[in-house]
Amino acid sequence: MAYHEENILDPYLSPEMDRQIVEMCLAEPRLFMEAYLWVENKDDGEVPFKLRTDQLIVYDLIQHLRSLGKAIRLIILKARQVGVSTFIQAWIFTMCRLRRSTHALIVAHLKPTAKIVYDIFSLFFDRLPKALRPKKKTRTTSKLSFERVNSSVEISTAKTVDFGRGYPLNLIHSTEFSAWPYPEEVLNGLLGGISEGPDSFMAIESTAKGMEGEFFDMWTMAVEGESDADQQWVPIFLAWWQHDDYELDVNQHEAETLYAPDNISSVERILVESWLRESEDDERYGYTWPQWQRKLKWRRTK
Numbered sequence: 001m002a003y004h005e006e007n008i009l010d011p012y013l014s015p016e017m018d019r020q021i022v023e024m025c026l027a028e029p030r031l032f033m034e035a036y037l038w039v040e041n042k043d044d045g046e047v048p049f050k051l052r053t054d055q056l057i058v059y060d061l062i063q064h065l066r067s068l069g070k071a072i073r074l075i076i077l078k079a080r081q082v083g084v085s086t087f088i089q090a091w092i093f094t095m096c097r098l099r100r101s102t103h104a105l106i107v108a109h110l111k112p113t114a115k116i117v118y119d120i121f122s123l124f125f126d127r128l129p130k131a132l133r134p135k136k137k138t139r140t141t142s143k144l145s146f147e148r149v150n151s152s153v154e155i156s157t158a159k160t161v162d163f164g165r166g167y168p169l170n171l172i173h174s175t176e177f178s179a180w181p182y183p184e185e186v187l188n189g190l191l192g193g194i195s196e197g198p199d200s201f202m203a204i205e206s207t208a209k210g211m212e213g214e215f216f217d218m219w220t221m222a223v224e225g226e227s228d229a230d231q232q233w234v235p236i237f238l239a240w241w242q243h244d245d246y247e248l249d250v251n252q253h254e255a256e257t258l259y260a261p262d263n264i265s266s267v268e269r270i271l272v273e274s275w276l277r278e279s280e281d282d283e284r285y286g287y288t289w290p291q292w293q294r295k296l297k298w299r300r301t302k
Contacts, residue, residue: 008098008149010131022098029094030059037090038127039120046123054078054242055087061236062091062201069198075215075222075233076205079240085175086120088203092171093124095201096151097134102199104153104171107161107190109179117175118142118155158186169194171201178206178215187214204233240299241271247294248301259293268296 004011007018009025025032030051037049051059058076065072078084092104108114121144125133138145138152145152156162158180172190177183187204194202206215222235240246250259257263264272272292 005148008100011148012131025094026098028063029091029098032094032098033090036128036132037093037124039086039090040123046127049086049090051087052083052244054082054084054238054244057238057242058084058087058236059091061234065234066198070232071196071198071200072202073233074203074205074236075218076203076236076238077219078205078207078238079243080207082238082240082243084205084238085117085173088173088205089117089120090124091201092153092173093121095171095199096146096153097128097132097149099151099170099199100149102149102151102170103167104151104173105161105169105190106153106155106173106175107180107186108155108157109176111157113175114142114155114157121153121155158183161186161189170199172203174202174204176206177204178209178213180214183214241295246298247291248297250290250293250297254297255290255293259296264296268299272296 001012002014004013004015004018007013007015008022009018010021011018013021033049034051038046039049041047058074061074062072076084089106092106096102096104106114106117108117118141125136125144134146134148136144136146142156143152143154169190172194174180174187174190177187180186190202194200204215204218209215218233219235222233272289
């Protein structure tokens with residue numbers, strides 16, 4: 001079997017077939033993610049990566065922005081322990097694996113979080129089929145770089161990030177931004193090192209930490225459409241009910257009594273009515289009434 005060192009994805013394919021598959025996966029990165037990436041699930045161990053509702057919301061927005069030829073700048077306000085960080089890391093890994101000379105930086109707020117991020121990327125790499133797994137040029141506790149495509153992923157913290165690298169960054173993920181020390185100074189340094197154009201990607205995400213601080217100010221400006229003209233941040237809000245795991249089974253008796261329409265609170269009614277309306281507009285993200293009953297049970301239990 002012929003071996004083609006110049007191929008990006010699989011050296012055992014013909015160059016033309018390799019090129020076609022790479023182009024297809026770059027156009028629809030979900031194909032690569034769900035075919036080849038694995039994640040650690042707290043209940044089931046290592047499982048194939050499949051996009052969940054909250055992740056699909058972010059994915060669809062990214063694809064829309066790509067179709068417009070825009071540099072991607074996302075600011076994400078999220079509930080705790082939803083899957084957006086894992087999705088962004090899957091996106092970054094996919095881009096670095098499928099594009100040559102692509103460099104990414106993930107900036108966490110604490111060392112333990114940086115270690116978790118590193119473990120996610122290591123699992124992505126280690127579970128690739130052997131033919132798709134390029135040789136590692138570098139593998140340290142803070143960096144993975146790949147031969148054949150000459151791409152890299154670097155992981156740092158807001159306190160230790162290095163702005164002095166000799167190459168531009170194509171993708172940046174800033175996680176738990178509201179907990180960073182000196183966030184404005186670090187962010188300015190990151191923005192000074194990222195490339196421009198449609199392949200440029202930066203996502204800032206965080207849980208809420210009150211109505212003050214750099215993240216709150218950036219979020220407010222993005223929502224009001226007042227972002228800097230050079231950096232048009234697109235706001236995304238991911239609520240707890242958009243996370244697929246946040247629901248519990250409801251039996252028939254509970255559905256007809258505790259979680260019947262007449263037994264929900266005014267706050268619960270606002271939530272349900274809002275999302276039932278959105279379900280009519282976009283059934284990809286909406287929920288049926290039985291699904292809402294399961295989510296209301298989870299909410300009351302927690």
